């Protein structure tokens with residue numbers, strides 16, 4: 619039987635995945651909150667704002683009607699930024715049946731509640747099966763079939779395999795992992811380090827600096843992750859170091875691009891405006907900073923990025939502070 623998918627969110631990632639799924643022959647409907655934009659996409663067959671120069675396949679229907687998008691679909695793909703997840707789930711919960719599988723692709727930790735997306739979904743839709751699809755995967759490359767690898771993670775391995783089969787193509791290879799916590803945290807926390815890598819580039823620091831940020835960054839991600847119940851091995855996989863590498867090095871990365879602007883002297887608001895797309899790492903920095911304090915995990919890079927974003931700290935002084943911390947063993951976990 620032909621599978622059906624309702625994609626909630628018509629940004630770059632929702633659009634790229636809707637195209638992939640439609641090209642596999644599934645029935646795909648996509649929801650976006652902006653009505654005019656949905657009309658424009660249906661008529662021009664292109665998402666000019668978020669994924670320009672990629673044609674939408676025939677029969678990929680775009681609308682601003684949430685109920686119609688979700689109704690009777692086997693799978694609901696959540697592709698809105700983290701700060702919008704709770705609202706769209708609350709607006710759609712009355713149309714969602716208990717047998718529909720929720721697949722999340724957002725990468726963030728909610729501010730205030732400090733919840734991961736699976737925890738928000740569990741709160742609002744406790745009966746639904748859940749998976750996260752995450753890994754090094756920029757929409758711009760997936761949309762033109764550049765070889766890409768990701769992970770489908772679910773506590774229920776049957777669901778993880780079902781989602782693996784749903785998305786896999788000869789150019790989009792999907793692995794499975796039962797570690798939802800690790801996969802969610804890896805994808806969310808790497809955005810903070812990507813902001814740092816961008817800041818380093820914006821300051822015209824070198825490859826050495828970026829390698830240091832990435833290596834010390836994954837160390838700090840894994841420390842917090844382990845405290846929160848993740849399997850530490852997950853952070854050496856695609857959704858951990860894999861996604862960290864792509865986000866810290868690619869010009870597709872909105873987090874890295876925002877970081878470059880900040881390194882060049884722009885403030886947080888100016889950087890967000892100039893990038894013009896979601897920069898998840900900015901809100902996630904705040905959540906991770908608070909989580910680090912709450913769980914007594916030393917997160918020096920996250921703390922300095924928090925200072926730069928939220929306390930107006932000077933970027934060069936932040937790097938100096940990181941470089942001139944007390945001497946320590948590379949693998950030592952010192953709580954500050």
Ligand SMILES: NC(=O)C1=CN([C@@H]2O[C@H](COP(=O)(O)OP(=O)(O)OC[C@H]3O[C@@H](n4cnc5c(N)ncnc54)[C@H](O)[C@@H]3O)[C@@H](O)[C@H]2O)C=CC1
Pocket residue numbers: 627628629630631632650651652668697698699700701702703705706723724725726755756757758894895896898
């Ligand atoms: N673009 C990419 O290559 C990838 C993105 N992601 C993640 O996917 C999620 C979505 O990002 P993108 O599609 O890239 O963002 P985007 O910036 O391309 O588009 C965001 C979309 O969400 C909508 N939106 C914003 N706030 C909303 C709200 N409160 N309620 C409903 N809709 C809202 C916007 O109108 C827009 O359609 C993010 O968590 C991102 O980290 C994950 C992997 C790859």
Ligand SMILES: O=C(CO)COP(=O)(O)O
Pocket residue numbers: 725753754755756809812861864865870871872873874896897898
């Ligand atoms: O998660 C991503 C690629 O895997 C996208 O990263 P950005 O949000 O920084 O563009």
